[in-house]
Amino acid sequence: MCVLGLGLIGGSVMRAAKAAGREVFGYNRSVDGVEAARFDGYDATHSVTDVLKRAAETDALIVLAVPVPALSTMLGHIGDAAPRCALTDVTSVKAAVLHTVQDHGLAERFVGGHPMAGTAHSGWAASDRRMFVGAPWVISVDDHVDPGVWVQVMHLALDCGAVVVPARSDEHDAAAAAISHLPHLLAEALAATAGDVPLAFALAAGSFRDGTRVAATAPDLVRAMCEANSEQLRGALDRAIDLLSSAREHLAAGQPVTDLVEAGHAARMRYDSFDRPEIMTVTVGAENWRDELAAAGRAGGVIRSALPVLGSRG
Structure with a gap:
């Protein structure tokens, strides 16, 4: 897994993913942020070229955790170096990000995400591997979404300790x-x-x-x-x-x-007193699975353990 941006949220994703046993590496523009992550034992670089080359070679799931104004530039780099990698984000808006991803021709492998967690602090030093435990993590179920990529993002959120809330980008x-x-x-x-x-x-x-x-x-x-x-x-x-x-x-x-x-x-x-019933009966990839998940999320439903996947024996 490749995390682009090691601030509060991206850094917390990196910490949580590593704690869950994932192989994770990341990029940060700030040399100080990279050095801080390395000091804590994490695999980080300030070279976007190197990190995306590695992501392409390992078919990594790329997590966009850069500020909104930097998204277009970063997507340009991804389009050049790792266009076939599965792609998600942790941005607090979804429709604008989706439109930017579409503009760069990367929507086919993109599933939007938004962990509903954070603090008023920022930077790697503020990140926490337990940031997402019990928190809602929105995963988009827009019409273009590929079930295989969606499942990858679902597993990431669950590995980080979150509960998944499926939603369409505009409703989010x-x-x-x-x-x-x-x-x-x-x-x-x-x-x-x-x-x-x-x-x-x-x-x-x-x-x-x-x-x-x-x-x-x-x-x-x-x-x-x-x-x-x-x-x-x-x-x-x-x-x-x-x-x-x-x-x-x-x-x-x-x-x-x-x-x-x-x-x-x-x-x-x-x-x-809001109830959050568990979503358990939807099969990812089955007919109308996106609509069913959107409706369940709209009603307050959450995913606490991995959903079945069409064609999978697991």
């Missing part, structure tokens, strides 16, 4: 806008608002700390994920702004903000 992006990208912008707004109040930081405790945790994320990373999912995020922002504007109007009129508070509380309670 709509959900990610609501539960990931919007919270980043709300955290930034909350932190900026408090920063304008002289006494605020002196009084800040749990609510402020928890509500602004992701505002500590590197600004370039936040911009990249939000801007890459602009269309879906605008809709989520519109909904949040409508709710907050209504609450403001109620407060200005001396009326209670019952609607927003109770709706938010009820939604949080549904989340706390």
